Amino acid sequence: MNRSSRVHGLDTLRALAIMLVFANHYMSFVSHEATFGWFSRIGWAGVDLFFALSGYLIGNQVFASLRDGGAAASGFSLWRFYARRLLRTLPAYYVVLALYAFWPYWAGSLPHAPWWKYLTFTLNIDLKPGTLFSHAWSLCVEEQFYLLLPPIALAIGAIAARGRRRALALALGWCALAAAVAGGMWLRADWWQPSMDLGARGSQRYYTLIYYSTLARFDELLAGVALAMLRNFHPALWRRLTSHGNAMLAAGAALTALAFWLLLEAHFSWSMSVFGYPLLGQSFAMLLLAALSEGSLLNRTRIPGLGAIAIWSYSIYLTHKQLCILLAEHFEPDQPASIALMIGASVLAGWLLYFAVETPFMALRERFIPSNYKRRPHEAPVGSIAAAP
Numbered sequence: 001m002n003r004s005s006r007v008h009g010l011d012t013l014r015a016l017a018i019m020l021v022f023a024n025h026y027m028s029f030v031s032h033e034a035t036f037g038w039f040s041r042i043g044w045a046g047v048d049l050f051f052a053l054s055g056y057l058i059g060n061q062v063f064a065s066l067r068d069g070g071a072a073a074s075g076f077s078l079w080r081f082y083a084r085r086l087l088r089t090l091p092a093y094y095v096v097l098a099l100y101a102f103w104p105y106w107a108g109s110l111p112h113a114p115w116w117k118y119l120t121f122t123l124n125i126d127l128k129p130g131t132l133f134s135h136a137w138s139l140c141v142e143e144q145f146y147l148l149l150p151p152i153a154l155a156i157g158a159i160a161a162r163g164r165r166r167a168l169a170l171a172l173g174w175c176a177l178a179a180a181v182a183g184g185m186w187l188r189a190d191w192w193q194p195s196m197d198l199g200a201r202g203s204q205r206y207y208t209l210i211y212y213s214t215l216a217r218f219d220e221l222l223a224g225v226a227l228a229m230l231r232n233f234h235p236a237l238w239r240r241l242t243s244h245g246n247a248m249l250a251a252g253a254a255l256t257a258l259a260f261w262l263l264l265e266a267h268f269s270w271s272m273s274v275f276g277y278p279l280l281g282q283s284f285a286m287l288l289l290a291a292l293s294e295g296s297l298l299n300r301t302r303i304p305g306l307g308a309i310a311i312w313s314y315s316i317y318l319t320h321k322q323l324c325i326l327l328a329e330h331f332e333p334d335q336p337a338s339i340a341l342m343i344g345a346s347v348l349a350g351w352l353l354y355f356a357v358e359t360p361f362m363a364l365r366e367r368f369i370p371s372n373y374k375r376r377p378h379e380a381p382v383g384s385i386a387a388a389p
Contacts, residue, residue, distance in 0.1 A: 021046035045260070
């Protein structure tokens with residue numbers, strides 16, 4: 001992709017997401033202390049920011065194909081959609097999975113789940129913390145989301161033609177979205193138990209039953225989908241919102257700060273377990289809206305290096321945790337030089353995986369599998385973000 005066509009705001013958010021994840025993993029698995037302060041302790045929310053980005057990307061691709069008159073008129077192909085998604089996400093993932101499976105030094109001594117769970121992206125179901133390659137849980141949630149959203153959208157879009165039927169389809173779409181958010185909140189409220197709230201860390205059961213659960217972790221993905229629906233089916237409202245990009249940025253930053261503060265205080269409590277994830281989703285949606293608003297500070301500002309980090313972020317996500325764990329055996333993880341070394345090594349490993357595996361498969365995808373998405377002349381490039389971890 002031509003880097004000049006990228007949306008700088010989305011690159012900034014995507015780079016921020018991988019930096020948050022790195023800081024949290026470094027604390028949890030390498031240094032065992034908050035090396036980067038509060039940024040380490042809230043760093044798990046980087047995955048949620050990736051979810052919001054992916055929800056918008058996938059939703060925009062699907063809805064752009066439906067907005068001009070229903071599924072039949074759009075010519076949307078599920079086969080092409082799934083083939084392009086798999087070529088984007090599977091090659092790098094399976095290469096890293098092969099390292100865990102066939103290179104004992106890379107795998108270490110952690111117990112692994114049944115290998116079929118890794119292969120079928122169902123690892124997050126009944127996942128125990130401390131399992132080998134456990135951070136792949138978020139990839140499982142995303143792949144399951146990719147599987148579900150297009151057929152649901154096509155089923156609703158099949159109702160749409162013109163006039164009342166189109167209005168009915170939009171109403172059904174928004175009702176389905178609201179029901180999904182409410183359903184996730186209800187499940188977390190029902191599954192939560194007092195024994196799960198163990199202060200700053202939470203219990204193993206909390207992670208297995210709630211944090212890793214597909215049905216309980218769609219909130220930020222749905223927030224991104226909501227933005228995509230606004231963009232494609234409510235263009236007048238979208239234009240009004242994006243005309244106030246800096247206000248959205250200020251409000252989104254303030255709401256994100258509030259969400260971070262509340263989650264740092266009581267992440268594993270009943271109230272934050274139920275309401276915290278939708279609050280994060282709303283916060284990140286506002287930041288995404290600012291990033292997509294032409295003329296906003298977030299949209300216009302290109303921060304050197306973050307575009308590259310954004311491009312390599314998926315491969316960095318796949319490799320950084322285990323790489324740093326192995327490097328920590330030879331370096332003091334709390335020393336500035338060691339931290340810099342591990343950051344550099346993580347970026348280098350991500351770059352290598354991106355260029356050796358991701359790039360050739362994306363080239364094959366572009367050559368042999370045409371996209372469903374046809375961008376209108378006035379729209380910003382959607383290809384500026386890819387499938388997030």
